[in-house]
Amino acid sequence: MAIIINLDVMMAKxxxxxxxxxxxxxxxxxxxxxxxxxxxxxxxxxTLESICEALDCQPGDLLAYQFSSDDE
Amino acid sequence: xxxxxxxxxxxFLAWFVFIALLIxxxxxxxxxxxxxxxxxxxxxxxxxxxxxMYLSHSLMHYSILALTKVxxxxxxxxxxxxxxxxxxxxxxxxxxxxxxxxxxxRICFSILFIAFLTVLHNGHIKALEQVVxxxxxxxxxxxxxxxxxxxxxxxxxxxxIEIQNENDFTI
Numbered sequence: 001m002a003i004i005i006n007l008d009v010m011m012a013k014x015x016x017x018x019x020x021x022x023x024x025x026x027x028x029x030x031x032x033x034x035x036x037x038x039x040x041x042x043x044x045x046x047t048l049e050s051i052c053e054a055l056d057c058q059p060g061d062l063l064a065y066q067f068s069s070d071d072e
Numbered sequence: 073x074x075x076x077x078x079x080x081x082x083x084f085l086a087w088f089v090f091i092a093l094l095i096x097x098x099x100x101x102x103x104x105x106x107x108x109x110x111x112x113x114x115x116x117x118x119x120x121x122x123x124x125m126y127l128s129h130s131l132m133h134y135s136i137l138a139l140t141k142v143x144x145x146x147x148x149x150x151x152x153x154x155x156x157x158x159x160x161x162x163x164x165x166x167x168x169x170x171x172x173x174x175x176x177x178r179i180c181f182s183i184l185f186i187a188f189l190t191v192l193h194n195g196h197i198k199a200l201e202q203v204v205x206x207x208x209x210x211x212x213x214x215x216x217x218x219x220x221x222x223x224x225x226x227x228x229x230x231x232x233i234e235i236q237n238e239n240d241f242t243i
Contacts, residue, residue: 031243041241 004064007036010055024054076164083159086152093149097142104138117141129204133196140193147186154179168232176226180219187215 011021018036022029027047034040048059055062100118107113107127114124117138127134158175 027243034241035243039241040243041238043243047243 002066002068004066005035005038005040006062006064007032007051010057010061011036014055014057016055021051021054025050079159079162079164083156086155086159090149090152090156093145093152097145097149100138100142100145104135104142125204126200129200133200137193137196137200140189140196144186144189144193147182147189151179151182151186154182166236168229168236170233173226173229173233176222176229180222180226183215183219183222187219190215 011018016024018029018032022032025032025047027035027050035043048062051062052059096118100121103113103117107117108131111124111127114127114134115122117123121141123134123137126137154175158172158179161169161171161175163169
């Protein structure tokens with residue numbers, strides 16, 4: 001997928017574990033794991049908002065577009 | 073709640089139809105075997121199913137007709153069994169599953185088989201009508217339409233699985 005999730009990078013920067021983030025955001029560990037491993041198909045604005053609030057970052061810090069040859 | 077009740081009723085109805093068709097198939101097999109020794113049995117192969125005119129004409133044609141009827145009833149019973157399996161596995165909270173699609177495709181191909189047998193059976197009866205002079209009731213030939221409908225539904229369910237999968241992976 002061309003959109004990559006940099007959740008693990010931001011968590012490392014904020015020195016936050018998955019358990020701590022799960023407790024702060026109110027999303028189950030399994031769903032956060034799906035998001036972290038890039039298996040998620042979509043993300044709700046409300047979820048993005050909660051994660052940004054918990055990690056004190058911008059959506060652009062969590063999401064990035066990776067150019068791939070398939071997109072041509 | 074209401075839909076679940078309807079599905080439960082349909083589940084029992086499908087079981088009822090399945091058992092009835094098994095009994096029908098067994099009855100035809102039994103009376104056919106008896107008719108080989110006592111030709112009067114061919115007059116009432118199953119309730120008003122009278123194939124005695126074919127038996128008096130040719131044992132081979134009579135046997136083919138009886139065998140086709142047995143195959144048709146068995147295939148119908150199999151479809152009824154698949155419907156019971158489908159209704160058993162159907163979950164209203166998570167309706168689009170691979171099992172349901174797989175069962176629907178099997179139902180579709182079984183109905184196609186019934187349609188094929190029906191065409192053969194009706195053709196055979198028509199051909200015999202010119203020789204024997206008496207025609208019997210053929211089977212209903214709306215099975216092709218049924219098969220097409222079930223196939224379309226299976227495709228819709230396939231798309232449903234994709235959408236449900238996407239929904240499940242939306243965080």
